[in-house]
Amino acid sequence: MPTDYTARTLLLEGADATAFAQAQFSSNVQSLAIGTWQFGAWLDAQGRVLALFHLARLADDVLLLLLRGGDAASMAQSLQRFVFRSKVKLTVPEPRALSTGPALDTYAARREADAYVLGCGDHSMVIGASQPDDAWRQPQIDLGWPWLPNNTLGALLPQALSLERLQAVAFDKGCYPGQEIVARLHYRGGLKRHMHCVVLSRPIDSGTVLHRSGENGIQLLDVAGDDASIQALAVIDDGLIHAIENVASIDTDEGLSLRVTQSWSA
Template sequence: MPRHYTAETLSLEGPDAIAFAQAQFSSQVTALSDGQWQFSAWLDAQGRVRALFHLARLAEDRLLLLLRGGDAASMADALRRFVFRSKVIVQALPSRTLGTGDAMTTHTVNETPVLMFGCDTHSLVIGAHEDDAWRLSHIRAGWPWLPDSALNALLPPALSLERLQGVAFDKGCYPGQEIVARLHYRGGHKRHMHCVVLSQPVSAGSVLRDGAQEIAHVLDAIAVDAHSEALAIISDAIEEQANRDVLRIANDNIEVRLQQRWPA
């Protein structure tokens, strides 16, 4: 089944919006200038990724989150439990279309005439036309979009969030910070994200198994000619079983060709 993408967004507004986001999210929010975005995540106490998103600073006291998976209403409801006395309004915005626009410098944001997130060779356009031409370049760049099966299930190293500058290790406490720091300084995480080519179409969120053994957890996949290109989480032990960078799943007669592996 083709995967349908919409722009799920939520806003943080008020004098304490930046401080609130800095205390809740994994990235260095205070480093954002107006008109810029960064990758960021909201983690649970065990360090698992509850939400992954583009975090944009639209004004001095206004942030916008473009979620890469999940829904804005649920996240907004969960975030409000941590507002307490902070002067910040957390609001889920209506779902809008998500499409591809002209080339625009990565990490820049433009609100005129519509909201656009710069991604180098293209931009993500919110609220205008709808298409998924952006997806293949994001898969090849290792920019994951999380299916429901991956929410609250993966640690930041599995999604290569350090490479994406989506986690900070020197900014003080935020949910999951101790786990993130331990994994960074001591290592030991044994699951990593790969760009793979699949010999047949597979739906995002699928867990590919050979018997009882999990081979790959597919985050996103798109058909290209007679095969699919995908981002998948694969354990280091399974990667070692590859023969010339190919894993074969006899159950479903699927070949998984490992194209690229990203570090934490």
């Protein structure tokens, strides 16, 4: 199924909003200044990414999450179990149109009338625009900013998505779900899957799993482009990359070829 790029958001409000987010999410939320955003993730106990998001601090006690895949209502319901006596309110606004805005400094966040604008350098993302568009997708694939199809939620470790590079994972803060496993991979290594930017020989749905010699070594994330040039972010097994590192393209069992143009470590 094609990926849904509607803006699905979650608001955390209250005196303990930042402390709650700091304890639950993998990024260093306490370092986030008002009027800025950072990448963040919510992990399960095994360190796998349940949600990836832009986390914006709109006020001292207000945080806004823009999910890069997944369902905000389900995430809020799961998070609610950890609120206990914390002074934090979780609100799930209705899904809104997501569109491309003018250039704005990366990590800037601001409100414009009823919309929220997140700066991404040579463009911005507008939550609540009058009309949706997806022109932001191609430059973000070039940047290595993944959008997670439903079949990848709870299946991938942060390092496989290059989240350390995006500063979505902090190692100098207190504990959070999955922190021990993620830190062990960071300091000791051992991960055998990494993210790459690839050019595809033909269109295919985001989230597709591709096989080579019967093994499912290629997980496509988001796919963008037209018939002339189709690019995607893909998590590929290191063994497969090493086996074909001198080959111009990877031919899959599905009759699709892909060419690696850029690779990212953790």
